[in-house]
Amino acid sequence: MTARRPLIAGNWKMNGLRADGLKLVEGLVAHLRSGDQAFDMLVCPPTTLVAEVAAAATGSTLLVGGQDCHAKEKGAHTGDTSAWMLKDVGASCVIVGHSERRQDHAESNAVVKAKAGAAHAAGLIAIVCIGETLDQRDRGEALSVVTSQLLESLPEGATPENTVVAYEPVWAIGTGKVATPDDVAEVHAEIRKQAREKMGDDAARLRILYGGSVKPDNAKELLALTDVDGALVGGASLKVEDFWAIAQGCP
Numbered sequence: 001m002t003a004r005r006p007l008i009a010g011n012w013k014m015n016g017l018r019a020d021g022l023k024l025v026e027g028l029v030a031h032l033r034s035g036d037q038a039f040d041m042l043v044c045p046p047t048t049l050v051a052e053v054a055a056a057a058t059g060s061t062l063l064v065g066g067q068d069c070h071a072k073e074k075g076a077h078t079g080d081t082s083a084w085m086l087k088d089v090g091a092s093c094v095i096v097g098h099s100e101r102r103q104d105h106a107e108s109n110a111v112v113k114a115k116a117g118a119a120h121a122a123g124l125i126a127i128v129c130i131g132e133t134l135d136q137r138d139r140g141e142a143l144s145v146v147t148s149q150l151l152e153s154l155p156e157g158a159t160p161e162n163t164v165v166a167y168e169p170v171w172a173i174g175t176g177k178v179a180t181p182d183d184v185a186e187v188h189a190e191i192r193k194q195a196r197e198k199m200g201d202d203a204a205r206l207r208i209l210y211g212g213s214v215k216p217d218n219a220k221e222l223l224a225l226t227d228v229d230g231a232l233v234g235g236a237s238l239k240v241e242d243f244w245a246i247a248q249g250c251p
Ligand SMILES: O=C(CO)COP(=O)(O)O
Pocket: 011, 098, 168, 172, 173, 174, 175, 176, 211, 212, 213, 214, 232, 233, 234, 235, 236
């Protein structure tokens, strides 16, 4: 069996003014300094805070990432941020293809793939998000939807070192509804199997996160599942103690 170091990632989404963000990071850094951890911890603040949060995390093990990036390095793309810009201010990761981006900005798998490729070219780890809607699950299409999203969103050259996959069933995000452990286990096993198409045997080392209403009281059970290698946490990542408690659920 391959040991995969769990990744506990916080997606702050469009939340956090400077004071909130810095306080949150201070609290997490204090916890991380209190001892050695058997997990990696990442926060993805809004773009406005990436530089300051990265500066505040310097000298600690806390990783900092963006929530999205453009597929291009630079140019006439008003309002967008490139992976190179995130890297330049201290990010080591970037989320791509979150379902809120897929929905709000009509991002296709092809767009997500281009963004992940840009993240790699810039030297960032791409956290590629996939997940079915409730209608798709009800129609029995969860596995086929997730498989096609995975295979169409992973760029050439994706490896377990430069890529993390996050399975986030859309219906479980921000709703308090968590997928059952059996459902999560089934989808994660399928993701690892399909990832072999892209990475061969290296897929055994790929980290696959679960996201969707992860809280301190359900984290342990989810994180104990064989192919669950961490969590992508929204709401509960905005509170130091909740986010820290989730990380304590790592096996
Ligand atoms: O979308 C998510 C993380 O990217 C999950 O959000 P919640 O944890 O708030 O359900």
